[in-house]
Amino acid sequence: MKKLVFLTGAGMSVDSGFATFRGANGLWGEYRVEDVASIEGYWRNPSLVIDFYNQLRKQLVEASPNEGHQLVASLEEHFDTTVVTQNVDNLHERAGSTNVIHLHGELMKVTSTNNPNDPRCIETLTPEGIDIHIGDKAKDGSQLRPFIVWFGEAVPKMEEAAAVAMQADIFVVIGTSFNVYPAASLISYVPKNAKIYLIDPNPVKVPYGIDVHIIQQRATEGMRELKEMLLSQE
Helix, strand or coil, rough: EEEEEEEHHHHHHHCCCCCCCCCCCHHHHHHHHHHCEEEEHHHCCHHHHHHHHHHHHHHHHHCHHHHHHHHHHHHCCEEEEEEEEEECCHHHHCCCCCCCCECCCCEEEECCCCCCHHHHCCCEEEEEEEECCCCCEEECCCEEEEEEECCCCCCCCCCHHHHHCCCCEEEECCCCCCCCCCCCHHHHCCCCEEEEECCCCCCCCCCCCCEEEEEECHHHHHHHHHHHHHHCCC
């Protein structure tokens, strides 16, 4: 079974109506990224940051996976599929994808301020209990914080994602520019003989010397086209 690897970004979840990092809609348009998505912003005003992610979780609980997410999940029937995502939402999982690597953390999880990547301190919230507050403690006694990789923090899953990219027979980029590092560097790990596809409605500057089949569509329309293309080649 061929190895199919997806790298997805904000454009994957646009059709679900979920606010994105760089979009102007929703909560992101009301805050400066450096105030709510950097480790410095958290130390300056933890209460503001914690409340921001509480509000973002409320949006996520109301959002649903779109057809693009479902089409990605459906390809598990035909390929050994891994999704590497820059998104912090859980829409891939809710659509049925079973092998998802979150580069930038997971919105529905919280963790320790002192040891954010200690698995013993990571907790999954439920839709019925999505708020955390100043004074809520992790298992190590420190303040609970969102399980998000903020600007200024290392990306602990990057090594795992690079190892997966190196195994790809087919590598598909959806809804992300090549401007967000280190995720953008994953394409350089893909084997030279792999087929590479890029789905995005906007022009994307592809790294020099890499042969990429571009599908200039939104995620859902592009995934319809890609699935038909991949299955016709089987």
